[in-house]
Amino acid sequence: MSAPAGTTTGPATGDGAGTPAGDGGQRALPVATGRRSAAVLARTATAHPGELAAALVTTALASAGTVALPLLLGRAVDVVRAGTSLTPVLVLLALAAVATAVASALARRDAERLGASIAADLRERVVERSLRMSPRVLERAGSGDVASRVTEDVELFTSSVQLGATVLTSALTVVLSAAGFVSLDWRLALAFCTVFPVYALSLRGYLPRSGPLYAAERAVAARRSQVVLQSFHGASTVHAYGMAALQGRRVEVASERTIGASLAALRTFARLAVSMNGAEAVGLSSLLLTGFLLVRGGDVSVGDVTAAALLFHRLFGPLGALLLSFDEVQRAAAALGRLVGVVDLPDAPDADPGVLERAPRRAVALRVRGVSHAYADPSPGEDPDLVLRAVDLDVPAGTSLAVVGGSGAGKTTLAAIVGGVFPPTAGRVELVGAQGAVDLADLDAAAVRERIGVIAQESHVFTGTLREDLTLARPDATDEDLHRALVVIGADDWVSALPEGLGTRVGPGELPLSPARRQQLALARVVLRDPPVVVLDEATAEAGSAGARDLEQAALAVVAGRTALVVAHRLSQAAVCDAIAVVEAGEVVELGSHADLLARGGRYARLWSTWSHPGRPGGTVPGAVAEP
Numbered sequence: 288m289s290a291p292a293g294t295t296t297g298p299a300t301g302d303g304a305g306t307p308a309g310d311g312g313q314r315a316l317p318v319a320t321g322r323r324s325a326a327v328l329a330r331t332a333t334a335h336p337g338e339l340a341a342a343l344v345t346t347a348l349a350s351a352g353t354v355a356l357p358l359l360l361g362r363a364v365d366v367v368r369a370g371t372s373l374t375p376v377l378v379l380l381a382l383a384a385v386a387t388a389v390a391s392a393l394a395r396r397d398a399e400r401l402g403a404s405i406a407a408d409l410r411e412r413v414v415e416r417s418l419r420m421s422p423r424v425l426e427r428a429g430s431g432d433v434a435s436r437v438t439e440d441v442e443l444f445t446s447s448v449q450l451g452a453t454v455l456t457s458a459l460t461v462v463l464s465a466a467g468f469v470s471l472d473w474r475l476a477l478a479f480c481t482v483f484p485v486y487a488l489s490l491r492g493y494l495p496r497s498g499p500l501y502a503a504e505r506a507v508a509a510r511r512s513q514v515v516l517q518s519f520h521g522a523s524t525v526h527a528y529g530m531a532a533l534q535g536r537r538v539e540v541a542s543e544r545t546i547g548a549s550l551a552a553l554r555t556f557a558r559l560a561v562s563m564n565g566a567e568a569v570g571l572s573s574l575l576l577t578g579f580l581l582v583r584g585g586d587v588s589v590g591d592v593t594a595a596a597l598l599f600h601r602l603f604g605p606l607g608a609l610l611l612s613f614d615e616v617q618r619a620a621a622a623l624g625r626l627v628g629v630v631d632l633p634d635a636p637d638a639d640p641g642v643l644e645r646a647p648r649r650a651v652a653l654r655v656r657g658v659s660h661a662y663a664d665p666s667p668g669e670d671p672d673l674v675l676r677a678v679d680l681d682v683p684a685g686t687s688l689a690v691v692g693g694s695g696a697g698k699t700t701l702a703a704i705v706g707g708v709f710p711p712t713a714g715r716v717e718l719v720g721a722q723g724a725v726d727l728a729d730l731d732a733a734a735v736r737e738r739i740g741v742i743a744q745e746s747h748v749f750t751g752t753l754r755e756d757l758t759l760a761r762p763d764a765t766d767e768d769l770h771r772a773l774v775v776i777g778a779d780d781w782v783s784a785l786p787e788g789l790g791t792r793v794g795p796g797e798l799p800l801s802p803a804r805r806q807q808l809a810l811a812r813v814v815l816r817d818p819p820v821v822v823l824d825e826a827t828a829e830a831g832s833a834g835a836r837d838l839e840q841a842a843l844a845v846v847a848g849r850t851a852l853v854v855a856h857r858l859s860q861a862a863v864c865d866a867i868a869v870v871e872a873g874e875v876v877e878l879g880s881h882a883d884l885l886a887r888g889g890r891y892a893r894l895w896s897t898w899s900h901p902g903r904p905g906g907t908v909p910g911a912v913a914e915p
Contacts, residue, residue, distance in 0.1 A: 295461055307748065316428045316436065316503070319627035324620065327627045331405045338401040343514050345394040352387025354467045357601055359383060361471075361594020368589060391456075395433040398455050407444040412438055414453040415561035419732075420632060425709070434516060435509040440622040447619035454612050456908050457605035464602050466494035467596060475595045482606070489562035492620035496555050504548040511541035527799050550615075569604060572597050595721035631906050642729045647720020651738060651819040651850055653705060654724060659873075671712065674700045675873040678714070682866075684819075687851040689861035691894065692870035698854045699824055700869065706741035706822035707732075718820070740818040742826040745769055745854075750794030753782060753808070757789075760812035772814040776841035778807040803838050821849050825856040840856035858898045867891060 332339055363376045417437050425433060470475035518534050527863050578592030658678040663670035675697045682688045690698045703713045707727050707846040717724040718738060727735060749756050764772075766789060773779035781804070785791040793800055801806070806826060813821055821831070826842055840862060846853065862881045869877035869884070869891045877884055877891050884891035 293373050309438070309815040316432050316625070317328075317426070317628040317631065318632060321624065321625045324623045324627045327409075327630065328623065329909065331408050333403065334408065335401060335404045338397065338404055342394070342397040342401045343391055345397050346456050346459055346719075348390035349394040349456060350463050350505055350912075352383055352390055353460050353601060353605075354463045354598065355378070355383050356387060356592050357465060358470075359590075360597055361590040363590070364593045365590030368666050374691065385891070386569055391778065392742045394456055400465070401678045402447075404443075406441075407472075409623075409626055410445065411442050411589065412630050413441060416629050417445055417634055420629075424632065432509045432513065433629075435505075435512040436625050438576060438659070439508060439512070440505065440625045444619055444624040444626060447615055447622075449617050450612055450619065450840070453608050457608040457612075460605040461602065461609065464598055464605075467598055471591045471595050472581065474577055475574065475587070475591070478574045479570060479599060481573040482566045483490060485562065485566035485569055486606075490568065493555060493559045497555075497617045498554065500548065500552040500555060500822040502624070504545070504552055504618075505621045505625060507541070507544045507548045511538070511545045514538050514541045550786035559566055567606075571596070571599060583631045594876045639729065641736055642725055645720075646725045646730060646734060646738065647718055647722065648685045648821070649739065649819050650720060652684040652719040653680070653688075653820060653852065654719050655680040655701075655705065655713055658701070658704060658711045658716065660697075660704060660712045662835075673873055674710075674712070675704070678870075678873075679877060680868060680875065680878075682717075682850055682852060684850050685848060686866065687846050687853055687864040689853045689864035689867045690870055691867060691891070692767070692856050696870040697873040698870055702741075702822050702824040702852060702854045706739050707735035708741060728895040736816075736818075738818055739820045739822060740816055741822045742806070742809050742813060742824065744825040746805050746826075748794045748800055748805050748808060750797060752787075752790050752792055752794070753785075754795060756791040756808060757811055757815060764815055772811045773807075775814050775844050776807050776810045776843070777837055777844070778804070778811060806838055809840050813845055822847060824854045826853075858895055868892075 357379050359370070363373060363380070365374050367375055372839050403545075414437055417433055465476065465479070468479045485534060514534075514537050516540060519533075520600055573597055575592075578587065578595060581587040582589055582592055583805060631665075656679055658675055659673050660675040661673050663672065678690065678701060690701060692698055702745055703709060703714055707730075716727045718727065730738075749759070754766070754769065757772070758764050761768070769789060770783075780786060782791075785798075791798055810826070821844055823846070826838075839857070842853075842860070843863065851864075853864055855864075861867050864881075866878065866880055867884055868875050871890070875885070877889055879887070884894075885895060
C-alpha cells in the first residue's frame, strides 16, 4: 500500500506475526512529515473557534501586562529622579499587576482547554482509525507499532498540552517585548538582539540532530513494545519451551536500545541548555553597556535603561521556556507525526454495489483456491517464507470442514484468511451462492462481517454489563433475543442465576468469568449476529478439561445449519464435522470424512490412533488433545 501524501515510511518496528524477533521484514506504519503534522494540528485547532479565540485574546493580554510592568517601573525611576508625585505611577503599577495576574491565569486555563480539545480530537481519530485499520496494514506493521502509537504517542502528545500553553504565552511575550524595546530606544532594541545570533548558532547545532534522534527514540520504543507484547501474548509458549531467558534477553536488548536513544537525545539537549546561559550573559552585558553609553550621552534616561534591563530580565523566563521547550516540542512533534501517520491512512475502499448485490447472504458455500501466505516480505533475491502453500478447499453450504494438524502447520493462518481477518499473499477465498461466486477481497469489512463470524481461541470481555457485551453483535437485540441466544449455547442458566442477570457487570475489574464462559459469550454473539458462515479457530481450547464438553456442545450448536470451518483443538470435534482437512507445513495432505480418512490409514488415522489411545507408543499428538 502506498503511503498518502505528506507521509513517509518510518523504520521497521521489529517483530510481527510470523516474523522472528529482530527481523527487518516488517513495514512500519507511515509517519507524517512536519508540514503535514502542522497542517493537521492547525485544522484541528480551528475546529474549536471559540476556544481558539479565547486562548489568543487572554494570552495577548497576559503578555502585554508582562511587558507593561517593567516599562512602568522604569517610568517610576524617572519620576523619583525628577522629584514629582509617584502616586499615579504606583496606581498604574498595581492595576497592571492585578490585570496581568488575572489575564495570565485565564490564558493558562484557555490555552490548556484548547490543547485538551485538540488532544482529545486527535486521540479519538487515531483510535478510530486504528480500529478500522486495514488488516493487511496491521499485519505488516505488527501490534507493537500500533499499540505504541495509540498509547505512548497519544499520552506523550496529550501531556504536551500544558507545554503548548507555555509556548504560546512565551512566544507572544517575546514579540511584545521586542516592541517594548523599540519604544524605549532603537539602540537598546539592537543591544537586546545580540542574544539571537547566539541562540541561532545553538539551535543550528541542535535542531538537525534532535529531530532524527527523537524520531529514532519513538521507533525503538515501538520495537520494545512489540517485544514486550509478544512476550505476554506468547507466555505459554515461552514457558513450554523454556524460552524465558531468551525472551528476557530480547526485552533487555530492546530496552537498552530505547535507553541509548533517549540518552543520545538528552546529551544533545544538555548542550543547548549550556549555550542558552551564555546567550543570556551576552545579551544582558550588551544591554547594560549600551544603556550606560546612551545615558552618559543624554540620549535616554536612567528609567529607560532600567526598564530595558528589567524587561530583558523578565524575558529570561519566556525565552528560556521557548528554547527549553524545544526538547519537549521535538518529542511531541515526533509523536504527532506518528499519530497523523495513522490518521492519514486511507480508508478501505467500499465494495462495488454490484458485487454486494451478488454476494450471498444465505446458503453460502466457501471456495478456497491457490491460497498461499507469507507474513514477511522476502529479502531481494530470496523466496518468501510461505506459511500456506497453494491451498485448495471447498466447503459446501451448510456443511462443516475441520482443519487438523501439528502446531505451526498453518491452521490458524488459514482460518484467519478464510474468515477475512486479512487477505492472502496469493490466491483467493470466495463466497459461493445462487448468483455465483464473490471474492472476499472485493467486499468491504462490514460486508465480510455480515457474512462470516470468527471466534478465536481467546475472546475478550469488555467492561460493562453482560447485556452491553452481548449487544455489541446486534445493538437492537432485546433481552428476549439475548436469552434465546444464550439458550442455544447452553449459558442461559448461569447467566440467569447471576444477582443482576443480564445487568451484571463483567470484564476487567468486575465479575471475573472463566475461559469457558467467556467463549460462551463469544459464541452467543455469533448466534445474535447470525452469519451464514462461521470460522472457529480452536474456540474451545481455553476451556480446559472442566468445561470442554459443554463448550464443544455450544460450538456444535453454533455450527449447526451454517457453513463452518473449524480448527479443531480436539479430534472429537473433527470427527463430527462433515469433512476433515489435514494440514502439514502449510499444505493440505489429506482431505475426506472421518470414516474415509480412518480407512485410508494415513496421517489422520495415525493421529486418531495416538489421540484415542494416548498410552500407546508414539507419544502425544501436537495440536490434538485427549478427552479427559
